[in-house]
Each structure stands twice: as structure tokens, then as C-alpha cells.
Amino acid sequence: MIAPLLVKYERMTVVAGSERLIIQPDDSEYQALATAMTLAARAVESLPETPFAAVGINVKFRAAQQIEALQAVTRKGEFDDCLSDQDFVISGRSLTRTLDWKDGRLKFTIGQEQDNPFEVLFNFELRSPTADRHIEWLNIDVGEIQSQVNSILFECIQIEEED
Numbered sequence: 001m002i003a004p005l006l007v008k009y010e011r012m013t014v015v016a017g018s019e020r021l022i023i024q025p026d027d028s029e030y031q032a033l034a035t036a037m038t039l040a041a042r043a044v045e046s047l048p049e050t051p052f053a054a055v056g057i058n059v060k061f062r063a064a065q066q067i068e069a070l071q072a073v074t075r076k077g078e079f080d081d082c083l084s085d086q087d088f089v090i091s092g093r094s095l096t097r098t099l100d101w102k103d104g105r106l107k108f109t110i111g112q113e114q115d116n117p118f119e120v121l122f123n124f125e126l127r128s129p130t131a132d133r134h135i136e137w138l139n140i141d142v143g144e145i146q147s148q149v150n151s152i153l154f155e156c157i158q159i160e161e162e163d
Contacts, residue, residue, distance in 0.1 A: 012036055033059065034142035041138035044131050055134040056125040059149055063117040069159045070118040074110055101148065102126075104137060108152060122149050 004017035011032065015022040023040050025032030037057060044052060063070065074093040083090060094111035104126035112118045124145060126137040153159045 009039075010035070012039060014039075030142050030146050033057070033145070037138045037140070037142065041135045044134045044138065052131065052134055053129070054125055054127040055137050056123050057138070057140075057145060058124075059122040059145065061120045061153075063119070065117065067118060067159060069157050070110055070112070070120070073157050074112065074118075102137075102140070103128075103133070106148060110157075120153070122152070124148075 004015050007014045007016075011026040012035070013022075013024045013026065015024070021040070021043055023036045023043070025036045040055065044050075044055070074095045080090060092111065092113040094109060096107065096109040098105055098107045100106075101124065104124065107123045107125065109121045110118060111121075122145075124137075124140075126133060128134060128137075154161060
């Protein structure tokens with residue numbers, strides 16, 4: 001199997017596969033995400049005949065230590081208790097929600113496998129047959145994305161900001 005083409009460009013890693021184009025910033029900062037979004041919009045503009053079905057913007061966090069708020073939101077009391085009572089050992093937990101956001105969807109997943117720290121993935125996705133809609137989605141202000149992520153993490157899940 002031959003790996004997809006991988007290019008390093010302006011502190012970005014660009015992977016061109018047969019089914020998707022991934023532009024990943026080397027830096028874990030929202031400004032780097034904004035730059036990746038701009039590059040992705042340029043790619044869609046430059047490849048108008050390429051049949052993109054969807055565009056997505058991902059934000060991922062990995063906890064450095066166990067966070068009680070993430071454990072609380074993924075633990076399903078009676079259900080987990082029943083599994084344990086049946087001598088099952090729970091080795092992983094996850095919670096996924098898909099929300100309507102703007103003209104697309106915001107899907108987030110909170111998960112933990114074995115004794116690893118929790119991971120939280122946010123996917124802002126738009127499915128559309130037109131390049132113009134994809135470009136518009138990729139031009140969303142990164143501050144709006146950060147605001148939605150912060151709202152879910154700090155208001156809904158109630159993670160302490162120092163965590």
C-alpha cells in the first residue's frame with residue numbers, strides 16, 4: 001500500500017488522499033487553525049471541478065490528567081452499575097452528540113479507552129454539493145469556533161479552565 005502524498009507547508013501538514021484533503025496545523029492554537037482554514041478555502045477555490053461532498057473543521061483536546069467533569073458526563077450510573085453487576089469490566093467510555101450549527105453540524109465526542117486520558121473531538125461539518133458553500137464554511141471566523149468549543153467545555157460539561 002502506498003501512503004497518501006504528504007507535504008509540509010508554512011507550519012502545516014497537507015495530506016492529499018484519494019478521498020480527502022487534510023490540512024493540519026503543526027501548532028495547537030486557534031490562529032494556526034485559522035491559517036489551515038484559509039489554506040483549505042484556497043484549495044477548494046483552486047479545485048472547482050473536484051467533487052467535494054463536505055468540509056470539516058476539527059478541534060481535538062487530550063487531557064493531561066483525569067478530569068472529573070469528563071468522567072461524570074460519560075458515566076451512565078445505572079447502566080454502568082448494571083454492567084459491573086454482571087461482571088463486565090468497562091475499559092472505555094464515550095459520549096457523542098450531534099448539534100445543528102449554522103447550516104451544518106457540530107459533532108463532538110468525548111472518549112476514553114483503557115487507562116488513557118480523555119480525548120474530546122469537535123467536528124464542525126458542512127455537507128453541500130457546491131464549492132461556494134464549502135468556501136463560505138471555511139471562512140467562518142475561528143473566534144466563533146473557539147466560542148462554541150469553550151461554551152460546551154466550560155459551560156455545559158463544566159470543566160474548570162485550569163484543567
